[in-house]
Amino acid sequence: MGATRRRTGVFLPGLYSLLLHAVLAAALVLTLEFDTSRELPAPPPERVVQAVSVDSNEVEQELRQIKEREQRKVAEQRRREEALKQKEREAARKEKRAEEEKRKAARVRKEAEEKRRQEEQKQRNLQRQRKEEEKKLAELKRQQKEAENQKKLEEERAKRAAAEKKRAEEEKKRVEEEKKRIELEKKQIEEEKKRAEAEKRKAAEEARKEKERLEEQRLEAQRRNDEALKPVIAGKIDTRVRRFFNQLNLEAGLTCELEVKFSPDGQVLDVRISRSSGSEIFDSRAITAVRKASPLPLQEWGVDLQTFKRINLENTRFVFNPW
Amino acid sequence: MYLTPGNDYRLAGLLALGLLLTLVRPAGAFEVTIGGGIVDPLPIAVVPFERPPALRGVPDAAQIITEDLRNSGIFRPIPPVDMPQRPSSIDAVQFADWRRLGVESLVIGRLLAAGDGGYQLEYRLLDVYQEEQIDGQRLNVAAGNIRRAAHRFSDYIYQRLTGRQGIFSTYVAFISIKPGKGDESNYNLEVADYDGQNSQVLLSSSEPLLSPAWSPAGDRIAYVSFEKGSSAIYIQELKSGKRYRASASPGINSAPKFSPEGGRLALVLSKDNNPEIYVLHLAGGLLQRITDHPAIDTEPDWSPDGSALVFTSDRSGGPQIYRALLSTGEIRRITFDGRYNAGATYSPNGQLLAMVHGSDGGGYRIAYRAIDGNELRLIDGDGLDESPGFAPNSQLILYAASGGRLALAPLGINRVTLIIDRPGARLREPAWGPLPPP
Numbered sequence: 001m002g003a004t005r006r007r008t009g010v011f012l013p014g015l016y017s018l019l020l021h022a023v024l025a026a027a028l029v030l031t032l033e034f035d036t037s038r039e040l041p042a043p044p045p046e047r048v049v050q051a052v053s054v055d056s057n058e059v060e061q062e063l064r065q066i067k068e069r070e071q072r073k074v075a076e077q078r079r080r081e082e083a084l085k086q087k088e089r090e091a092a093r094k095e096k097r098a099e100e101e102k103r104k105a106a107r108v109r110k111e112a113e114e115k116r117r118q119e120e121q122k123q124r125n126l127q128r129q130r131k132e133e134e135k136k137l138a139e140l141k142r143q144q145k146e147a148e149n150q151k152k153l154e155e156e157r158a159k160r161a162a163a164e165k166k167r168a169e170e171e172k173k174r175v176e177e178e179k180k181r182i183e184l185e186k187k188q189i190e191e192e193k194k195r196a197e198a199e200k201r202k203a204a205e206e207a208r209k210e211k212e213r214l215e216e217q218r219l220e221a222q223r224r225n226d227e228a229l230k231p232v233i234a235g236k237i238d239t240r241v242r243r244f245f246n247q248l249n250l251e252a253g254l255t256c257e258l259e260v261k262f263s264p265d266g267q268v269l270d271v272r273i274s275r276s277s278g279s280e281i282f283d284s285r286a287i288t289a290v291r292k293a294s295p296l297p298l299q300e301w302g303v304d305l306q307t308f309k310r311i312n313l314e315n316t317r318f319v320f321n322p323w
Numbered sequence: 324m325y326l327t328p329g330n331d332y333r334l335a336g337l338l339a340l341g342l343l344l345t346l347v348r349p350a351g352a353f354e355v356t357i358g359g360g361i362v363d364p365l366p367i368a369v370v371p372f373e374r375p376p377a378l379r380g381v382p383d384a385a386q387i388i389t390e391d392l393r394n395s396g397i398f399r400p401i402p403p404v405d406m407p408q409r410p411s412s413i414d415a416v417q418f419a420d421w422r423r424l425g426v427e428s429l430v431i432g433r434l435l436a437a438g439d440g441g442y443q444l445e446y447r448l449l450d451v452y453q454e455e456q457i458d459g460q461r462l463n464v465a466a467g468n469i470r471r472a473a474h475r476f477s478d479y480i481y482q483r484l485t486g487r488q489g490i491f492s493t494y495v496a497f498i499s500i501k502p503g504k505g506d507e508s509n510y511n512l513e514v515a516d517y518d519g520q521n522s523q524v525l526l527s528s529s530e531p532l533l534s535p536a537w538s539p540a541g542d543r544i545a546y547v548s549f550e551k552g553s554s555a556i557y558i559q560e561l562k563s564g565k566r567y568r569a570s571a572s573p574g575i576n577s578a579p580k581f582s583p584e585g586g587r588l589a590l591v592l593s594k595d596n597n598p599e600i601y602v603l604h605l606a607g608g609l610l611q612r613i614t615d616h617p618a619i620d621t622e623p624d625w626s627p628d629g630s631a632l633v634f635t636s637d638r639s640g641g642p643q644i645y646r647a648l649l650s651t652g653e654i655r656r657i658t659f660d661g662r663y664n665a666g667a668t669y670s671p672n673g674q675l676l677a678m679v680h681g682s683d684g685g686g687y688r689i690a691y692r693a694i695d696g697n698e699l700r701l702i703d704g705d706g707l708d709e710s711p712g713f714a715p716n717s718q719l720i721l722y723a724a725s726g727g728r729l730a731l732a733p734l735g736i737n738r739v740t741l742i743i744d745r746p747g748a749r750l751r752e753p754a755w756g757p758l759p760p761p
Contacts, residue, residue: 234355245360248735249397249485249718259352281486284450288427289357293451318354322360 266296373411391477396733519743
């Protein structure tokens with residue numbers, strides 16, 4: 001919209017100037033008319049030749065004819081023109097006077113117009129000047145303002161920077177302090193943790209001791225149990241092995257010892273003579289007895305795997321002393 | 324508490340001892356004392372020996388061994404029908420199958436033909452519970468000697484499993500009496516394998532033959548013969564058959580017994596009207612009188628150490644056993660159990676005394692006891708038993724049972740395991756020969 005207004009603004013002065021020019025041109029034509037009638041220059045022939053570029057005699061001929069016709073025409077023309085001129089001169093003189101009057105008025109008008117125009121121009125210039133000055137001033141102001149702004153900005157920036165610096169320092173300090181605090185806290189936590197761990201260890205140690213004590217108690221009870229069980233099992237084994245220990249024809253008074261390995265299900269795995277009776281027969285009767293007694297019905301006797309291991313039935317020493 | 328150096332050392336010593344003990348004995352080994360056992364024949368299996376078809380007619384050594392072992396009273400051989408298998412090599416033996424039967428020992432063997440018409444006989448003795456061979460042998464055997472070879476194997480097996488000398492290769496002497504024409508009888512002095520097999524007649528007579536006795540070396544036999552109408556003592560060499568009259572005193576010449584070293588003969592003579600015990604020194608003929616008592620003294624036997632003689636005497640009324648110490652001449656009665664004890668004989672190991680025991684309930688049975696013990700153990704006989712004699716290993720007694728039979732009874736089981744009889748003949752007065760020289 002602004003652009004349209006501005007275009008209208010331009011358009012109006014343009015219209016004026018166009019009108020002004022048209023008036024001036026008309027005045028000029030009129031003036032020129034006067035000038036032509038007075039001193040109309042013949043058209044330069046070279047121009048014609050130059051205008052129509054033909055060659056040779058034909059052209060010469062033509063040219064001559066044209067020239068003659070032209071000359072006749074021109075003579076005729078002159079005559080008519082002379083008559084006309086006469087009349088015109090008459091009219092012209094009148095006209096000239098009217099014209100002069102008109103011109104005079106026009107000149108006056110023109111001068112006034114010029115004056116007005118100049119005045120306008122002046123006004124415009126002034127206005128332009130003023131505008132420029134205003135513009136300059138505005139520019140100056142703007143610059144000033146900008147400078148001010150800049151300054152302000154700088155100041156603010158500086159201020160900000162200072163603040164930032166301060167803030168940073170404070171932050172740093174704060175961080176430092178935070179760090180210290182955290183350090184302290186950490187230390188405290190560490191200590192707390194250590195304390196807790198120590199406590200925990202102590203508790204664990206106590207629990208362990210208690211457990212050990214209980215385990216010790218349990219083991220002690222178990223040991224007593226086992227000790228009570230041993231002669232019972234030994235008796236059962238004795239009873240069973242006896243049934244297979246053939247004393248027929250054995251020399252009285254002999255004894256021997258065997259190391260016997262049992263599997264948990266009572267199977268004899270290995271028999272070794274650890275102390276010979278001195279009699280191969282006695283020893284081998286003893287070995288046969290142990291092997292014939294295999295497997296011992298340990299389960300029937302209530303000897304489970306744990307008991308078996310605890311009382312070390314795995315390694316049983318047999319003393320054969322049947323006398 | 325203050326430890327003096329002395330205490331310190333003592334403590335250290337105790338610690339060291341404890342350490343030593345823990346090192347010596349595995350810590351906490353379970354301990355069992357086997358305070359008794361059983362007395363049972365040993366379960367054994369003698370698998371019929373493998374042999375080529377061509378040797379089917381040869382006696383099976385396994386059967387002979389089986390009988391020997393059974394006769395000993397110490398073994399209980401299982402019959403072949405009960406055997407789970409009949410292996411002839413150790414690789415083929417399924418020990419577990421034999422263990423299922425409780426068989427402790429297994430004998431396997433083979434008979435092979437040798438080039439010279441004889442055989443090769445081999446056996447292996449296997450321990451079923453240890454699953455290993457514990458004895459074995461291969462012998463070259465002349466034709467007809469299978470029995471002797473089998474007895475030899477029995478000896479090895481017996482010895483290996485009992486620790487005692489086997490007696491299966493020994494001989495017994497005895498008198499066999501066959502009825503002859505009219506009232507006459509035919510008397511034979513015979514020597515046979517211990518089981519009565521392979522009998523050989525050393526002497527035949529239409530007059531009574533009595534009381535055969537072995538020399539300690541087993542090369543001679545002394546006996547009483549009435550061939551001249553009255554009793555005389557002869558000593559006969561086995562190999563050559565040569566014999567000589569050792570004693571032909573007036574009256575009774577009876578009950579000869581070689582001394583342990585073989586140089587003397589204990590005997591009974593009644594040259595002074597009453598049967599007395601004498602010792603005759605074979606080299607030189609010196610006669611030493613041992614008893615001098617109006618009662619009957621007879622049936623002398625040497626203690627194995629040669630220091631004493633036991634004999635039967637009725638000087639206390641009924642027959643009882645007396646012992647005369649040769650060094651002092653002291654005579655003491657040693658049997659007091661029962662109204663009748665006679666025919667005493669020492670076991671070769673010198674520990675036992677066997678005799679004929681007449682119990683109050685009637686009947687005469689073989690009894691034995693420790694030399695100086697009181698407790699008599701009776702052999703389960705038929706009440707008319709006499710002439711006991713020990714096997715050279717002191718483990719069996721062979722005696723004459725009623726009906727003209729000989730009976731073998733192992734000590735311990737005290738019952739008869741073998742009866743030796745012969746149709747148409749009465750067998751009497753068995754005498755067990757010594758072990759063959761090694």
